[in-house]
Amino acid sequence: MGPGRAALLAGASVEVAHLAPAAVRLGPVRRVCFPRLAGHGAPGHVALTFDDGPDPRGTPLVLDRLDALGVRATFFVLGEMLEQSPDLGRELAARGHEVAVHGWHHRPQWLPSPARDTAELRRTVEAVTALCGVRPRWYRPPYGVLTTGLLAAARRSGLHPVLWTAWGRDWTAAATPASVYRTLRPGLRGGATVLLHDSDCTSAPGSWRATLDALPLLAARCGQLGLTLGPLREHGLTGRHSR
Known part of the structure; x- marks a missing residue:
């Protein structure tokens, strides 16, 4: 094997190793193999x-709706x-919600770059x-693209990765309160972690409005099931990255 081919294979191996953990983006993989990472809690x-x-357009209205429902997130x-x-960041904390890290930019980090x-x-942690x-x-x-590099960087920053077990597909132009709730409902069970959006910065314009009006339906369903709806800090997760 020539040096050029060897270098190419070595580079490919590094990229495969970097991307291997990203398989947890696949719902069945994370739910079965990494339930805590998926967000399975109490x-x-x-x-x-x-x-x-x-987001100054969506977040204030979401906060007001959560206040009306008596729910923290x-x-x-x-x-x-x-x-x-x-100011909105400070308001999140002041209203009793938990603030977590989604990264500085909204882009998947497919290529290895530890620095x-x-x-x-x-x-982002410092901000x-x-x-x-x-x-x-x-x-x-x-x-939900969790690479080896991001996993290591999160640990160095004292962060525990958490993905989700249920989502509402609320980022699409076709989303409605009914469709968001209908998509979420099968996953609404004890221990679930629900993913929604309070911003349309990477979604269809105004898509957060469907989320806003789906929240009362979500809260009512949890009440019917006898489940408490709240933030991750009350979810009983240990912060471990595996089972």
Whole structure:
């Protein structure tokens, strides 16, 4: 084997190793093999989480709706969005919600870059701590793409990765409150972690409105099932990355 081919194979091996953990993005894989990473928690609790904010258009209305329902949630914020709306970040914490890390930019980190991964996560952790006055505990990578590099960077930043067990597909232009609830409902059971969005920065314009009006349906269903709806801090997760 020539040196050029050997180098090519070595590079390919590095990329395969880097991307291997990203298989947890596949729902059946993470639910069966990595339940804690998927967000399986306490059997009497459903964790409510939001991605992509804070957004001055959607987040304030979502916060008001949650107040009306008496529900608290975990918000996975983007550093660049928090930098643009620091007052909203502070409001998240002031209203009793949990602030977590979604990364600085909303983009999948497919190629290995340990320095980039570490720097961007550290930058986001520092922004949340400084602007919201809280130290974040949880991390969810954009698109659920958790690579080896991001996993290592999260651990170095003291973050525990958590994905989701149920979502509402609320990012599409066709989403309605009924469709969001209908998509979520089969996954609404004890220990579930629900993924929704309070921002349309990476979604169809105004798609968060469907989420807003699906929240009362979600809360009512959890009540019917005798389940408490709340943030990840009350979900009974240990922060371990495996079973």
